[in-house]
């Protein structure tokens with residue numbers, strides 16, 4: 001049955017107020033779901049905008065793999081330090097399964113797993129992103145497209161940005177500055193009280209964020225600013 005036809009039927013049933021049970025059409029399994037089908041990333045994973053923020057916020061905290069006194073001599077703060085770091089097989093371009101970086105993320109033993117507890121393990125989609133980047137050759141891709149400042153919905157645009165650049169430090173038992181950024185409500189609170197914008201825009205009186213790394217790009221800042229200006233809604 002055509003979806004329009006069945007919708008029409010459904011409406012007709014309601015409008016005519018007949019006590020009939022309308023049949024709700026169920027799409028057959030395997031039907032593509034339009035806008036929900038993820039676009040394959042045409043240029044592959046971008047080091048600068050996807051991989052680096054993930055490493056900076058989940059691995060390069062002070063006391064972990066930061067530039068000053070990095071654990072095991074491995075600093076995870078730039079492409080160069082990642083590729084020329086302490087170990088030869090930290091990243092094996094083209095082979096995620098042979099790369100130590102992936103192995104430590106998947107480690108079951110909490111004493112060996114990275115990031116170390118109490119930090120939460122990376123999510124499966126974050127690990128998949130790193131694997132895909134390595135399997136694509138672990139290139140130092142910069143200035144990749146991927147930010148569109150005309151799109152500023154919370155779920156599709158703002159949250160993924162914060163997820164990669166901020167949440168690693170702003171979650172768990174001791175979120176940075178006592179500011180958790182995991183749930184919508186937590187993010188909305190700092191969006192509406194001005195601290196989110198003050199921090200990412202590096203305004204006086206706020207701690208500049210993301211901590212210890214470059215300011216977000218002008219496009220990323222525009223996405224956040226427009227979302228806040230539109231009322232910081234859960235859209």
Ligand code: HEC
Nearest residue numbers: 057061165166169176177179195196199206207209210211
């Ligand atoms: C490497 C860890 C780290 C990353 C990455 C990070 N933060 Fe922070 N954040 C902190 C710490 C620690 C503080 C407490 C203040 C300080 O030490 O500078 C803080 C403080 C804050 C504050 C309170 C600032 C104030 O002055 O009131 C906000 C808001 C904030 N961060 C938002 C963010 C956002 C948004 C991002 C991502 C764009 C981000 N942070 C990325 C560690 C981090």
